[in-house]
Amino acid sequence: MTGRESAKSGQKPLLSLRNINMTFGGVRALKDVSFDVLPGEVHCLAGENGSGKSTLIKIITGVYRPQDGAVIEFDSQTYSHMSPVTAQNSGIQVIWQDLALFPEMTVAENIAFQTLLGRWPRFVNYNAMREKAVKALARLGVTLDVDRPLKDYAIAQRQIVAIARALVGEAKLVFMDEPTASLTQSETDHLLDIVRTLSASGVAVVFVSHRLAEVLEISSRLTVLRDGALVGAYSTDGMTQSRITELMTGKTFDQTVRASDVGASPVVLEVEELSLPGQFEDISLTVRRGETLGITGLLGAGRTELALSLFGMLKPRSGSIKLEGKPVHFSSNRDAIAAGIAYLSEDRLSLGLIQPQSIADNLVIASLDKITVSGLLSDTRKRDLVAQWIADLGVKIGLQTDAISTLSGGNQQRIAIAKWLATDPRLLILDAPTVDVGARAGIFDIVAKLAETGLAIILISDEVPEVYFNADRVLHMAKGRIVNQFLPADCSLAEIEAAVYA
């Protein structure tokens, strides 16, 4: 844990913000926030969605201008506000979650193109670009073929390219926005190693992540925001995940194992030796009424493909699926929905919901029959149905006709769940349903209540604690096979984590 060495107090901060205020259309996005980053440290900026993290980063990088009275000190210079140019020239770099890279261009071009901007004469020196790129990657201890187009590389390597680009810009301070969101555990570990290398070479890194385990592992200090206000800055020594959650949400969550025994309930889903070569092999499982079956494993373990096969969107090669004792064959997901299976996609933004369309339309899309009166859709029925689900699931919305994209992630996910509940499912498959820490508890409260009503639930997640605390039984999938079964009531979280992350 080399990052911790720089956490000594009394050091002069590299970046120091005071009196930061920001208002958007009457909403105070930031209230009197202060923020310090020490040279060469790994610092975590924590907070729920909408707590002001992104706004703060955008002020530091000059995208937004804070209200008067703000003091920004960076590298012994004082500013009342930044501009994107001064921020970059003085050595502040951001790696946004979407990375902002060019997939069609080579690795070298991606890393070094910024150094070409504004130069005269406007020629491109490819040799110099290659050299710079190779040097930057070497500093990170990584070798990539800099002449290959970026699109040949997976997301984990692209992340590294983005970091290398920041280094070429002679960064003293690098912000990383949710860098591990799409990485597997081993890729994450590799990325964290690179962050440590960076920190050891004197570059300060501010890490924005909602994966608390990582936050604790990598950072030496932690600043927590809640509703646009500073909660405090803390050392990560002695900090626990539940304490951070508490600071972020202002509530205490006592996570307890919910697992219960449903051994006597009737079987809803019975899968026998289901195989789809290349995706999953020889899967047998059962889910009973009122049972929540957790499936965990790394990305690429075949979890989503298995779920899509149960939902009729992929055709398994062999094996059988029985629903309440009767064998079923689905030729599309419409058959599966009609049979009472619902699947909440892991990709809420592009597959789960139709972002530009209204809240109401997103909610009723899978159950249009319910709002049809003598062949025509009824607006009144739609309004009533939507109002009822919004009340039942405690969703906060403005108008039913507002675009669903105007809702927070947690509220969007509730609408997505409501969409499926409106189809009267017998089995609900939830693929990575959580959005952020605060919304997580709300979502799982809903899931627990649904299980009590007798709904069979399959909960898929790559975060072991999620299935441990919310499922009655946990299956561990690896390389397309079920390799293990755990009963959370009889084993510890650490046992399962050790098996999954091994």
Add this chain to the structure above:
Amino acid sequence: MTTILNRIKVALGPDMAGPGFALIAVLVIFSLASPQFFSWATFGSVAFQLPELGLLTLAMLLPVLTGGLNLAITFTANLAGLTVAWVLQQNGGADAGPFAFLLGSVLGVGVGALSGVVMGLVIAYTRAHPILVSLSMMIFLRGLGEFLTRGGDVSGFPAFLQPLGHGSILGFPVPLLVFIGCVLIWHLLLTRMKLGFNTYMIGSNIEAARYSGVNTRKVLVLVYTLSGAMCAIAGIIMLARFNSVRVGHGESYLLITVLACFLGGVNPFGGFGRVIPVAVALVVLQLLSSGLNILGANQHLATAVWGILLITVMILRFAAGHFQSLKRKKG
């Protein structure tokens, strides 16, 4: 005052603001410029000219709402017209009876729908871009039509078809009544029917719609089929109006239908747009060209003014959006 305006806005929908404003502007400007403009004669000529472009625009609207395009509309219309003409000629040409016309119309709509089915199937199953698919269909239909007619006109229809193109019922031109009927059917389809609902959803995000259990292929095939059938209705009206069929009839309408959709507030990328504002936008375009005609302007100049109008609309929309986001930022 503002509350009344707001209430009207809510009742009409936000996408009505642009076409509504344009309609008022055109009426006011031309009434001031020429005393002859605000007269029955003007509205009469608009009422007779509107339906051809209008029906073709309805045929364009559905594919545009799914995020696609149907470039074959005018040739589909004329091929359907040719089908009707062929049936009439087989049954005595100018002496053909109403039954022959009815039979011809059914076959014509069938031909239009068939062109749509083929495009819909290709687009739904191969996921080829609708521009390419409908462009291919357009070239095929043009070639086929020119081969069959040897590039000339087909004419000599029975006299009872005359009222369909030029007659009036209770003072309303028959083509206009047909158009209004089709507008109402499209309005019902898009606001109250599952197919319409799914058309919008597919237009915004076809994969998310598929994951929600929408039969996206079926919706696409039906959308193009209905588009083709609507082309056929346009083709039959054109046959009656011109008293002849020619493969190239109305060719210049093709891109104007796209622009009429856009002027009517339809999102060019799909997912949003309503029928009534599009109909109002069509009235605006037609009033504009009639008004310029009355002022003595050249017909080609009128087309140029349409172009300028549409560019102005784009700039105004950008400005309005910019102004709104500024307002939001400042609170």
